[in-house]
Amino acid sequence: MNYKFNIIDDKSLECKIVEFSNTNFKLDSDYILNNFKIAFKSFGTLNKKKNNVILVCHALTGDQYVTGYNPVTRREGWWSRMVGPNKPIDTNKFFVICSNVIGGCSGSTGPKEIDVNTNSPFGGKFPSITINDIVNAQNYLLESLSIKKLFAVIGGSMGAMQAIQWSLNYPDKIKNIIHIAGALKHSSQNIAFHEVGRQAIMNDNNWNKGSYNENGKRPETGLAVARMIAHITYLSENAMHRKFGRKLQSRDIISFGFDADFQVESYLRYQGRSFVERFDANSYLYLTRAMDYFDIVDKFSKAIEFPAIPNKHINYLVISFTSDWLFPTIENKEIVKKLNYFNRNVSFTEIETDKGHDSFLLDELELDFTINGFLESNYRKLESHD
């Protein structure tokens, strides 16, 4: 490894940032990244054997603040209910790392960061990013921390894509994978929803081909609409019906106008508005595109049938939710089927819930027990073998 790196404490982001240089990091698009940054947080303590590391991969709009305080949103981290002392992913036992993906907007190199070659923000000139690139960048981070083995890689949605990509790129480094509500490829309908969101952003007059950070006006209305579309897809029809039905918003009667008459309208508008405060529109474009490009059906089959690097030691846990229509059970099962067919270690659970795709972020006791049980039993085995 010829690259250099420098780990700094970022006071305003309340996290660490590794600045890599001289990387000659070739992306899938053939673009060469010679300098990039990865912002990350860690929780718990690395043990002496360095065998208790868990990498948590965040979803499309997530960040490194998996638990604890998030200084940007001023709220608890996005998986605080799952990660922490005595929680299902127990930081009394495990050393948990979560990093912002490249292409993101929470401290890692992405379209809103300064391109050192031009001294202005990348904007729309940021190179195209794939899930493969994201995982390879995470590997730089682990190298810089001298971590050679991961006890587990865990992720839901776009995080699940990263977890399964890890099993292809660095199988010799990982022991366990927890893949929640993902798929081996992004479906036609999912690409369609993403495309409409992107059109909403790129049609916003303020988008300015991605150079909005230079003129100060951000494509907020476009990004809000994109978020609203996506948010509908994260819920289930039943959950929406249960939560909102046709209930009116602080009115006894309908207004006969275009204000938010129904609670579901106010809720969506709020989701849109609050999202633009914390997320960068260009990052939304690049990361949805990374998900659209994701298709490892053939590579995964080949890796299981004829592993180039040994991967038979990996234990997989695949979890899906009955009401998830973005990454339905049938798509998650493709992974399970393939693994079972070739006699690999795979556990599978379909959790019954009406909360839709977002279930992995929400209060689902069965999810907690399933993840905790899988981690604890495999960690016990590891300790007794060592």
Place this chain on the structure above:
Amino acid sequence: MNYKFNIIDDKSLECKIVEFSNTNFKLDSDYILNNFKIAFKSFGTLNKKKNNVILVCHALTGDQYVTGYNPVTRREGWWSRMVGPNKPIDTNKFFVICSNVIGGCSGSTGPKEIDVNTNSPFGGKFPSITINDIVNAQNYLLESLSIKKLFAVIGGSMGAMQAIQWSLNYPDKIKNIIHIAGALKHSSQNIAFHEVGRQAIMNDNNWNKGSYNENGKRPETGLAVARMIAHITYLSENAMHRKFGRKLQSRDIISFGFDADFQVESYLRYQGRSFVERFDANSYLYLTRAMDYFDIVDKFSKAIEFPAIPNKHINYLVISFTSDWLFPTIENKEIVKKLNYFNRNVSFTEIETDKGHDSFLLDELELDFTINGFLESNYRKLESHD
């Protein structure tokens, strides 16, 4: 009836328009329409008994050009495969009327028409419209044509809402109702999708609170995004997968950019672009709102249990499609259950198809036979009774 009317031939729209005045027509919003126009087309011949009239109600983005040539789109009408000589709705036998809904943009009074009180287009000052208002306006049309009885009212989607509303408002005028892919109320998820579409339009800088017709710039990008969102919901995931999968658009490899790499993206962009050529953004706002406001659950129950005006003579045919997730079978069945419970004449068919909500417009042989069989058998009974 104190109102006046005048029936004119519109050369450019190639249809008839009834101009009503002195109507004192009170909308649900309490707004009084004193002048309004209804554009309509008719097909076939009214028989001497005047008992062969079928009213076809169009869906959200439909128009009066149910069959034959549409001079606006320069294509065949939207239900040409269903309506015509020797077709399932046979114009050799039936006199078919289809009118543009009020609030629409194809010749009937709607936001793009001139408000005679101000001599400029209504725009965002057009009054709020409900399905009830739409049906009451259609009744004016039938009165102006001296048609006192309808053999059948037929509609899919928003057209189904009108058909079932007809059974509430004018049960004594109708003998048969064909309700395809509708519901007694618009669901929370459907309101949510409509709301995002409206936000896309109203956030378009060109929308200008609905007064764009005065400055010449139309909110085309917002309307295109709204159409793209809606279009996804009209299809099924399986149909999309079958039609597009992850197939690339005239490229061997992905572009690593934001052009339309996937065929599904090009298809949606085309749907958006072509829609703005034929549809008015304000009409889209008003008519989606009319659908959102639709909720006749209580009124329908009451009308079936304790009819204020006799309605026991009405024959209902309710049709749903297995892959329709906008107006799923379960919602259509609510109508059937209620009717069966009170011993009414109702037929029900769930058609197995993967074409989604749009199935009612597409090539579905079972739909053709079901509609034709229902109409023919009921028409035979009518003739033999007379």
